[in-house]
Amino acid sequence: MCSxxxxxxxxxxxxxxxxxxxxxxxxxxxxxxxxxxxxxxxxLNFEIHHEQYEEPKVIFEYINNTKYEISLKDIKSKHIVDIINLYKDSAGNNDYLKHGGPKVYSNRRSIQGLWCPNIYSELNAISYLKKKKKNNIKLPKYTRESLNLNHDVIKGYGRWGNENLFPKGFDQRYLKNIFCFPFKDSLPKKMEQNNAVESKEAEINSFYKFYKN
Structure with a gap:
């Protein structure tokens, strides 16, 4: 960046x-x-240092004495050019513009898989959008752990166990009459007879009834 x-x-x-x-x-x-x-x-001024037993990395130094260190481990050569261009077009001492703080690594169960942000995955996604011919390009495959989580969701196994026994929230049928007819006197008699069976099933499926029994 030129100022x-x-x-x-x-x-x-x-x-x-x-x-x-x-x-x-x-x-x-x-x-x-x-x-x-x-x-x-x-x-641009490049300095190349050889270190036999260290992982590759690049250090960017700005005129205001700020430094940014980026790891280049297993990053493709074309992505190295993208990294240099990114820091070439930016100014130093812009820490107040960064959002999110440190990187977040989540181990929670999710359909989308584990959240593990890194430069390599971001550059892969950007390179796919830059290419003109996208017919013969293969998108990144899902990991084995993400596929297993998808199978668990299909089978009904949620984050806290079997969703048939422990539903994620209140039953929709159980709450229908509560919001439509908040008072017992306002509930029509025909509706009481028709929804008697449904309300019993909803009570059985609730977490508290199951836990007490």
Whole structure:
């Protein structure tokens, strides 16, 4: 980002390993993509450090002495370019713009699976939208854990057990007459006879009746 003719990003430090498996995409980026990227962005200063037993990462330094460290472990080479462009077009010391605080990892049962945000999954979703031909592109598959949660929902096993015994909320049939006829005198006699069976079934299905019995 350029403010008043001054570029905010001062230095880009790349750390990688020549033999590490997690740095294979970084090595490809350094040998084939970085020379052309330097010609297009001559104002950027790159520093490359080799660390044999460390995971690859990139550190962005701005003129206001702020630093941002991003892990490049198992990230594709084309996504590394997207990460550099993202921090190149941003200014430092913008912590007040960040929302959500630290990352959230949830272990709760859900149809959508476990919530595990990371840069790799976000860039995969963005790259799918950027491509022109989407016919031959395969979308990310569901994990085994997400499929198991879907099967549990179909079978009626919720987060707190069997939903047939422990329903998620009040029975709709049980609450129908309560909201339509809040007073017992206002309930028609015909409705009482027709809904006698339904009200008994609703009471049996409720959690409290089951727990007492």
């Amino acid at each position: 008043n003719g001054v570029y905010q990003l001062k230095n880009i430090l790349l750390r990688y390993s020549e033999t590490g498996h997690s740095s294979r995409n970084v090595r490809f980026f350094l040998r084939y993509l970085l020379p052309e990227y330097k010609e297009e962005n001559k104002h």
